[in-house]
Amino acid sequence: MNIYLETGRLLLRRLTLDDADHILDLDSDPEVVRFTGGGVTSREEVTESLFPPVFAWYEKYDSFGYWAAIEKSSNRFIGWFHFRPDQQAADIEDIELGYRLRQDAWGNGYATEGSRALVEKGFGELGVKRVYAHALIENFASIHVMEKSGLRYVKHFTETRIDPPGEAVQYALEIRDYVPPVDAG
Ligand SMILES: CC(C)(COP(=O)(O)OP(=O)(O)OC[C@H]1O[C@@H](n2cnc3c(N)ncnc32)[C@H](O)[C@@H]1OP(=O)(O)O)[C@@H](O)C(=O)NCCC(=O)NCCS
16 A cells, blocks of 8 residues: 555555545535535546546645545545645645545544644645645534644635535644644654
């Protein structure tokens, strides 16, 4: 497996065509896509619509893009994280964090664990200067993950990447405000 990042309980690696059924299963759960839209109903939608832009990130960057999350204890796919520049701006110092996990993996601290590790890698190894994330104002779990990952409220705005557009918040963390974790070892 081509590991991008390892945490206490998770492995993050590139998504591959073999993940099509994992993504179909994830995105066909209405609860999972409740605040983002973009659900899918067929494997073809995954391989023909969702995967091309995801794989395009791997062509462009070694270290930014979408990362499948594998639960180490069970070796199962539990969702994904993204850690990438805005498509238009393509500024690799300003990185958007995102996450989507299977419902049966929620509530275990996985989104926070993966996010903290990505933030640490971004600031420590990848030359990132700011990490930001967006969520609809009613997506309390996502906003809570941002807060627990060290991001702080920046602004309200209208999220137009979803249909219909909705009121959203941006949270962010600048490298100058970042406190790296103390190594318990
Ligand atoms: C958002 C998401 C990734 C969180 O995953 P997770 O692994 O359960 O997150 P964590 O366990 O690390 O942390 C979630 C925190 O939010 C809290 N939380 C969960 N639901 C909540 C709610 N409705 N209101 C307030 N807090 C909530 C949890 O208690 C937890 O905080 P705690 O550790 O202090 O108790 C997951 O819910 C998900 O995949 N949702 C669907 C996709 C999505 O909306 N992604 C974000 C798009 S912006």
